[in-house]
Amino acid sequence: MSEDKPHGMPQFGASGRKIVYDENGKPCRTCNTLLDFRSITNNATSKAAAGAAVVTATASVLATNVPSDCPPDVEELGRSTWTLLHSIAATYPEKPTDAQKDNLKTFMKSFSNLYPCFYCADDFREYMNKEKIQVTNRDEFGKWLCNAHNAVNVKIGKPVFDCQLWKERWKDGWKDGRCD
């Protein structure tokens, strides 16, 4: 994988974000949003998008009508992965054995080495080096993971989540009963 732009290929997508290319010089699906991926792979639309005035209109056309049996873009991959990770926190024991603690640490470390979006994986490894993973019990890990998720939210301009509420969001559902 590489972030270098191959010769003759655009540097930015319809969203204005830099396009990430794979080792063969193709735009990487799991590293770009579908909108940006499409703005590069769909030539006709890509040409239209070169005029800044039409970028917004183009964006709304490009981002719709995605069949559900297509490879995920970076956003779907992110949503799916946080769903798995927070659910792992939700079912992690309140009093884990040493073996369970070791297994969770091993899982998170190996995960950070093979997450499909390579620059996201780089960022996550950096976070793990800076903020030591907490595996003492369910709540400690749940909050550590919630903080890790928030660090990504800040980076991509999404709202920060109140980590006191992680169990309502990922384990028990909200107290107003809307998840029941």
Next chain:
Amino acid sequence: MSEDKPHGMPQFGASGRKIVYDENGKPCRTCNTLLDFRSITNNATSKAAAGAAVVTATASVLATNVPSDCPPDVEELGRSTWTLLHSIAATYPEKPTDAQKDNLKTFMKSFSNLYPCFYCADDFREYMNKEKIQVTNRDEFGKWLCNAHNAVNVKIGKPVFDCQLWKERWKDGWKDGRCD
């Protein structure tokens, strides 16, 4: 976690499937479908669902209008997890180093120990004991994983996928261009 039915709680959900309860005797969110979870937690509807004739109507009401910020049920968790795993296959190297092979094996083993739906995790560990994981290269792992997914599809009555096509589905998109 336990599959034992606590005293006074129903054994089957609105779908007719057995309800899985957690260690506190509550229905487990990540082990049941949302439909079944709701048929147990929503008392009024649960009583209505006791009459077999209204189960279908009840089912369609129960399964709709789920806020996106609720804990995932067993189906959403499954979809999310396969999305991550197949994407890992799609970006796994064509010529991995020994360290990359070891990391993938470690990841899959630790994953099988902590997957949030405990009876799904039991089945997956059993599959891994029977069908040795293939990590030689991208295509070998992608096909092994596709076969593992198909074993689950068979178990839950879903269609089997043609594993020759795993890269179209999870890496490159379909040749008819509908993913581009």
